Amino acid sequence: MMGSATNLLDAGPIKERVELALEKADRAISEGRDAIQGLRLSAERPDDLIRSLHALGEGLVAAQGHDESPAFHVEVSGLPIFLCPTVSHEVFRIGSEAIRNAFRHAHASHIHVHFQYSAADFSLAVIDDGTGIEPSVLTNGRGDGHFGLAVMRERSTIVNGELTASSEVTVGTKIELKILAAHAYGTS
Numbered sequence: 001m002m003g004s005a006t007n008l009l010d011a012g013p014i015k016e017r018v019e020l021a022l023e024k025a026d027r028a029i030s031e032g033r034d035a036i037q038g039l040r041l042s043a044e045r046p047d048d049l050i051r052s053l054h055a056l057g058e059g060l061v062a063a064q065g066h067d068e069s070p071a072f073h074v075e076v077s078g079l080p081i082f083l084c085p086t087v088s089h090e091v092f093r094i095g096s097e098a099i100r101n102a103f104r105h106a107h108a109s110h111i112h113v114h115f116q117y118s119a120a121d122f123s124l125a126v127i128d129d130g131t132g133i134e135p136s137v138l139t140n141g142r143g144d145g146h147f148g149l150a151v152m153r154e155r156s157t158i159v160n161g162e163l164t165a166s167s168e169v170t171v172g173t174k175i176e177l178k179i180l181a182a183h184a185y186g187t188s
Contacts, residue, residue: 046080049088050115053095057113060103070108070128078117087159087184091124091177094152094163098126098175101148106130106173122184125176132169152177159183 009015057072083091095113102111108130116123137149149165152175156163160183167173 046082047076049083049092049095050074050076050080052092053099053113056096057099057103057111060099064103070103070106070130071110072113073110074113074115076115076117080115081117081122081185083122083184084159084186087122087179090155090159090161091122091179094155094175094177095124095126097148097152101175102126102128102130102173106132108172119181121178121180123176123178125174127172127174129172132171133165133167133173134169135167138165138167149175 009018054074057074061069061072099111099113102108106128108128110129112125112127114123114125114127116125133149153163156177156179159179161177161179164176164178165173166176
């Protein structure tokens with residue numbers, strides 16, 4: 001509805017400011033929802049993180065309509081292990097951002113989320129076959145008014161993780177977070 005209101009404004013700096021403010025408000029609402037969902041992550045089962053991100057993706061499929069939405073798939077390799085609470089929280093936030101961005105910007109026909117639990121490390125990858133990310137955005141970590149990659153990278157450093165983003169325009173994007181086992185599965 002607010003987006004419709006901006007259509008009434010003439011193109012120019014005022015319209016751009018209003019659109020930027022609306023985008024920031026939308027992001028704040030989204031982050032608030034993510035935070036609430038993150039609080040609901042239970043420490044009762046090691047697969048709660050998987051189920052939460054799967055539910056997020058399925059919710060986005062339902063919101064777009066099954067005919068217009070990309071196919072969404074979650075895969076798990078290895079036996080899910082309890083992650084440190086801080087790690088679980090940050091992985092949820094990074095995964096949420098990557099999944100939302102894939103649905104919002106990629107124009108993909110497939111979005112795949114892969115969890116990998118191993119003795120050496122934990123990794124989460126969000127892969128799409130969409131339009132890809134402009135090389136300048138990958139290099140700078142952000143685009144005009146978009147801070148998703150930069151925020152994901154900041155969050156990955158909180159948990160001593162390494163976030164990599166690879167993309168080819170018209171081929172798709174892969175966002176991958178790797179955290180060494182000592183940091184992922186410890187008791188911090």
